[in-house]
Amino acid sequence: MQVTMTVNGAEVSADVEPRLLLVHFLREQLGLTGTHWGCDTTQCGACVVWLDATPVKSCTVLAAMADGRSVRTVEDLEQGGELDPVQQGFMQEHGLQCGFCTPGMMMTTRWLLDHNPDPDQATIREAISGQICRCTGYENIVRAVRWAATHAVSEEVQA
């Protein structure tokens, strides 16, 4: 079947099998490998993308279900050569080690900060509770989110 959707602001059309999962569509057909394919069972959250401006686990959405809708992936966080404060925060606070969970963590974080610009620790931990990181113990991820919360969109990384 033919699907047409907006991915990171650009319209894309493709012929897909109806059983194709959104995560595989993004990675394999569009080459957007920033979105990671993890547990396959809706638990780890490595595959989180935005579907119509809401974070979802893309291993549990059919590409067909995104037909006519808009999708935003981690590739869209960087704008005009400048990293999103969320990406800067993960760098500054070492919010990743292996990086596997990072795209999903950052997409959820961006959404959280868009809706709650100054979340406390408990709110951050609740927001990322559907996502698993096996490296950081979450401490640095929470710090990364706080870093992003306290730095305005246009601020440069203090290298």
Added chain:
Amino acid sequence: MQVPAPVDYRRARDVSHALQLLDQLGPEARLIAGGHSLLPMMKLRLARPECVIDINDLDELDYIRIEGNELVLGAMTRHAALLASPVVGEHYAIFHDAERVIADPIVRNRGTVGGSLCQADPAEDLSAVASALRANLVIRSASGTRTVPARQFHTGPYETVVGPAEILTEVRVPIRPGAGSAYSKVERRAGDWAAAAVGAFVVLTEGTVANLGIGLTAVGADHFCAPAAEDYLRGKPPTEEHLAEAARLAAESSSPTADQRGPVDYKRHLAGELTLRSLRRAVARAEGRV
């Protein structure tokens, strides 16, 4: 790699169109809403529909409102919307207690009230909540609508009275002024299915329990409810002794099976203990103490 078996995909424009597609495609077609129960089953090949009918465009079923003396939830209400709804919390805190422990925030963005009820997983939380509250479920077909009490909705694990050419459209909960309600769950880790969970509501009149409901999750209770415990407690003052006896009766009415979430005696113990905790909190809320 988990991938569903080959399947056809159709998208419904509205409820009438969904019913028309169900009628046309036959019993091997399945409605898909959030897809967070059906797609995992399809990936494991435990479900193998010939066609999925996507009902995510059915905005007409996405609402939370008060109609007369009922709280009415459209079947396409997302878990996240239910959790965020002040009007739901005002009348029935049990929904918010339950929603906080249903999967995780990202899953709750997608999963729906109607999808959860129709999946009819024995460990699904809203089934017990609907049973505790004696909700009524509205089912539409091409020939009209019918209303089924929550306690007659499930016919067994993963089975409901919703027919192949029918769609669950809404959940109607009687508003009971002054009611207190609560839901308590034990899960092995954050976001997991319940090892056991219990929801309850009480209405107190002049120091006695005038009305109540108890719903049990994941412990094999018939229709997710505990009528013997309810009958015992009705008309009695909510003393610790009476609540404990009701909890004992609720545990007795459970019929858990052993699995990776625990052995039978442990789950039966949980059924009693969680009944006690939910009743205590429901009473405290009804009395305005919390």
